[in-house]
Amino acid sequence: METIVFDVGETLTRDDGYWASWAEWLGVPHHTMSALVGAVVARGLDNAEALRLLRPGVDIEAEYAAREASGLGEQLDEEDLYGDVRPALSALRELGIRVVIAGNQTSRAGELLRALELPADLVVMSGELGVAKPDPRFFARVLETSGAVAHETLYVGDHPKNDVYPARRAGLRTAHLRRGPWGFLWADDPDVVAAADWSIDSLTELVGIVKV
Structure with missing residues (x-):
């Protein structure tokens, strides 16, 4: 090897900070976001589906760009x-x-x-x-x-x-x-x-x- x-x-x-930032951006409690991520995981779906459950039809790329533009984008x-x-x-x-x-x-x-x-x-x-x-x-x-x-x-x-x-x-x-x-x-x-x-x-x- x-x-x-x-x-x-x-x-x-x-990933908890990542999902917490999305919860704050979408205006939902952290535990709601965590629960939905867990639900899509258990169903074998992509974790992005948690965002679509909260906001059906959401354009994730557009939301990501908006977060970056607002100064609330990715942090690590x-x-x-x-x-x-x-x-x-x-x-x-x-x-x-x-x-x-x-x-x-x-x-x-x-x-x-x-x-x-x-x-x-x-x-x-x-x-x-x-x-x-x-x-x-x-x-x-x-x-x-x-x-x-x-x-x-x-x-x-x-x-x-x-x-x-x-x-x-x-x-x-x-x-x-x-x-x-x-x-x-x-x-x-x-x-x-x-x-x-x-x-x-x-x-x-x-x-x-x-x-x-």
Whole structure:
């Protein structure tokens, strides 16, 4: 294994601040937004459907642009990172592993992540690649951009449909992270267990996996 690619939301970063900001923008209580996100997750839908439940017919891209223009757009800082992120990524790089961060995020999120100066060789988002998971072209673009080889690359993420399944179909090895609503909800699903080469509770477990 030469390269490990990390998903972002609920793998490296907590999503509660993200959804709280949307709740405030749409004028609903935080717990309402959280409940709706949980509901669409349980139904296997894209999490953006939570916004459409609150405001049917909403143009999400237009709303996002309006938030940015108002100064209430995306924010990401050290407090949004899970506690195991820096230690795990640093340890992996010390072992000679190429560390890549690539998730379904906007170009703005990519800028914010790079500003955090994480111990990573490459940070690139779907908004920058022009294609998003679970499209197989996302993984092809990540491999091309990073110079990695599929069978020598591990993709780590919490979401079976966006991370584990499509990464496996693209020829990468996979690790399912039991973290966040998606990770916990499908942690013991037989299909997820069968598709993932490893199931982990913390990113620090990857160090032991690499050393084996």
